[in-house]
Amino acid sequence: MPVPYIRHARYTDEETLGWLDRRCWSALHSVQPRPRPPYEPFFGDRFGPRDHLVAELAGVVVGYIRLGLPTPLESxxxxxxIQGLVVADEARGGGVGRALLRAVQDEARRQGARRLTLRVLGHNTPARGLYEAEGFVVEGVLPEEFFLDGKYVDDVLMGRAL
Structure with a gap:
């Protein structure tokens, strides 16, 4: 598979990213109910294009990663x-997620960050394996934090130094 091109999102990506987000929704990685019309805008007051990196293959958007502040505190x-990572089903296993993770680490460093954290559902084995392969370690577990599809699921906190 070709190497994905990673870039910052643009306002013109909003419809594509919203569609990708809805198409890739899964209880494996989402604690929100499946999106239903009318759909919320992808960009909003909290997250805009500047907070997203986009992966393209042959000019087609196949994934994104969202980077934000964990809290509004100066300290x-x-x-x-990382507050969202989506890769289209047809692009999985081809290095898109890994490329987005590496690019977001560079972006976090550029912003002056010293640490990068994320939360992942305990049953999301593929994502956890990818994060671990990219240097993230489990820093905490909130047992049975969510009730999804009739099961209690852990919320796993992971992080790494930059």
């Missing part, structure tokens, strides 16, 4: 948090 401003 926590040296930390960035």
């Amino acid at each position: 926590n401003s040296h930390v960035r948090q």
Whole structure:
């Protein structure tokens, strides 16, 4: 598979990213109910294009990663948090997620961050394996934090130094 091109999102990506987000929704990685019309805008007050990196293959958007501050506190401003990672089914296993993770680490460093954190559902084995392969370690577990599809699921906190 070709190497994905990673870039910052643009306002013109909003419809594509919203569609990708809805198409890739799964209880494996989402704690929100499946999106239903009318759909919320992808970009909003909290997250805009500047907070997203986009992966393209042959000019087609196949994934994104969202980077944000974990809290609004100045004392926590040296930390960035991955607050969303989506890769289209047809692009999985081809290095898109890994490329997005590496690019977001570079972006977090560029922003002056010293640490990068994320939260992942305990039953999301593929994502956890990818994060571990990219240097993230489990820093905490909130047991049975969510009730999804009739089962209690752990919320796993992971992080790494930059």
